[in-house]
Amino acid sequence: MTRQLLHSATILTVDPHDRVIENGWLVIEDDRIGAIGGAADQPSPAGFDSVTDLSGHLLMPGLVNAHTHSAMVLFRGHAEGHSLLTMEGWYNTIREPELAMIAEDMAPAVALSCAEMVLSGTTTFCDQYFFAEEIAAAAARAGIRAVIAYGIVQLGDEVRGDEELAKASAFVEGQRSADGRIIPWFGPHAPYVDNSEALLLKEVAVANRLGCGIHLHMACGPEDNVDTLARYGTTASVALEKAGFFNGRIHAAHCLDLSDEDIAVFARAEAASVAHCASAGLRSGREAICPVVPLRQAGVTVALGTDNVAANNSYDMVSEMRVAGLVASHREGRAQPISSRELVRMATIEGARALGLDHEIGSIEIGKAADLAAIDISGPGYSTTPDVATLLVYSGSGRDTRHVWVAGEQLVRDRALTRRPFADIRADYNVGYRTFWERVALTRKVA
Template sequence: MSGLEGTRLVVADVIWTGTGDVHTPGVVEIEDGRIAGAGPLHGARPAGPDVVDLGAVVVMPGLVNAHAHTPMSLMRGIGEGHSLLTMEGFLAVLRRAEAHLTEELVPASTSVSCADFIRHGITTFADQYFFAGRIAPAVIASGLRAALAWGIVELGDDDARARELSAATRFAESMQGESEVVRGWLGPHAYFVDNQPEAMIAARDTAARLGVGLHVHYSTSGEEDAYCAEHHGTTSIRQLIAMGMLEVPTILAHCTTVDPAELPLLAGTRAAMAVVPSVAMQSGVPAAPVRAALDAGVNVALGTDNPCNNTNADLFEEMRTLGKLAAFTSRVPNQVTPREILAIATTGGHCALGGGPADGTLAPGGVADLIALPLAQLPRGPVGAQSLESALVYGASGASVTASMVAGRWLMRGGELLTVDAEAARAQQQRDFDTLTARMAAAEGGSHGRE
């Protein structure tokens, strides 16, 4: 399966550029995988072999999922009733299953997740998981843009620390020049909580040497601050800065318990907050301080996290939840505006992954990553009553996306996936799940699997 190549112009009834401009109708010009321009149509709609007219749709930049764990669709839903943002939930639910996970069980579930992403308007994502060497081929085949971080899980085990740090380094090195759109990062699981300072520094040095980034869970329960107060007499943000950990691109996933008073310290670093509002709500933890972060000049991105407790890969739903949760917790209507939320899910995500200043927009120089949603499936008030940004955040569904392009290559057209055989991947995923649960049952002397 392959995407349709050779598109030079994309025409649509509505073009939302992400720069403040809306063209009705409009056209996007693409050259060498990047946006050459976008503007209104004057006169007849162009036609030709290198023109794709999508008709009555809104075309917009693709969304960026800045915190994901694609292989974990193998265990979709097992975290229900648990907070996976605590060490207790992590050990009792995830590590219990992952103790029996082997690398051959990873590729099919990665493909299932990639298909979900494409169908829901995600064109770029940041992943963190082990066995990343088996994740990468499936992601490259999907055509999605990604930063794949090998998850470094230590749990106080010196042998595990050395083994996983070595594996992560080899993986990141192997990905240098391997793909134009997929890069290899390193993924310390959780600073101070799971990863020791010496391993953190080693990961930082490798990332700096290779020109890549770090992807880490951070500030999910306050455990980092408790550790740093006891061992360093300071807060975790100050300790990370003192150690130089934020001098390379760093995704700090969740940030639900971060002290808003310390957010200005992050603004001068290369760190980004990747918030996951649905998981915060499901796990019973505070909402990430998005308004305070934006006001402090911190880059904010948006993610879906793992499918074990957030079973939905719909970043439109995450945008809507972010806006509602921010208003609900602050008691300030529209505390984070629709335009700001869309920026978080597009330009904020690309910035978090080390992208260029125009990436996440349909402006010249930006990557040619775009999606289309039928206007008929976009609930919107009368023109003048509701902005297009508000309709996209509070009315759109990722399930409505009908077309997706990355680097000028179509991954989906007319609702048809062009780069992933989702049916075959799901069938293999079921076989992999049966294998995993059989292993768990044999080891634990109980019964697992289908109900």
């Protein structure tokens, strides 16, 4: 057994009691949290394989990015002036150049995204995209924990939809990693907009049979409800509930345009959750804002995500907590309707719960996987405070992350990746980026 001792940290446990342990210590035994405590009962360093002094650091559960598309780092900076939460903006800005993508584009792009995430304290992310096999392989090489949803876009083609469902099923059956870090799901892009009701019901039936979840976009814009309002006189969420779609684990991204009736649908579902992507929503220009406070009051699990970095441009989940807090204050018309502690929970244990992983990650508790982030809070911008969660959310930055562990493996040490140098990852990505956009330009020229 490998044993690591981390000591002298302020530990933000995010456990059921939201304990904060000043001058605390933690023992990692292989891939698990073996013990936690305060200075009075700190064990002797003797007998440990490694000892890490975390004086001046906040030790917390690794952050969970509940919605992104990691390969879309290739589009960063290419969506200026376009709303990616409309069918027109998404199709013209993203979908058209995506048609030039090939499997070989994935590895360097996903490697860079994983590096950026883990270097800013994220230890788990939920992804939805094409080329899921290549994304899963790249995430596995990075060592990060990932839920990879096989992206399905039907766009009215029934045969294509069935073919994609078969491929997604094969992906789920073949991609579960032995170490549990890679978790395969289904990823229909959006209901009614580009996945028919018939296909969605097939997807949830197969997902339930295979024991996996479904990650999709919902209520991103008015067009999401056009079809169901015309056919049934209801929103997409209500129509899907009546059809039986919410009988599975449903993890829905964005959810800007939810009515009270839609919120009730999510609340009634046994395993439905929302990934709130505050920065991407604001940047899209949509007036609608995800009703996080009403959702949480109704008992719905709400996690936080960055969305892709064409819509957001950053994987910094600390920044995402801050924006989520600010936008909630604006929407509700009162100061801080979501506390800093609650925002931290949304970025950790609630994200884990949304992905069905709260028994394994999301809080610092004995027996859970050792997915941890140590953030340096000793430098400029930080000061003594009665509430370290507020310090993190409203003064902090993911770029102050100094050490990261996933399943007990230290992936970041002293702000540097341990598996592969960031400079090498960046160099490979630069080549891949140029190759992809040259291919896009050639495709456009031929067309």
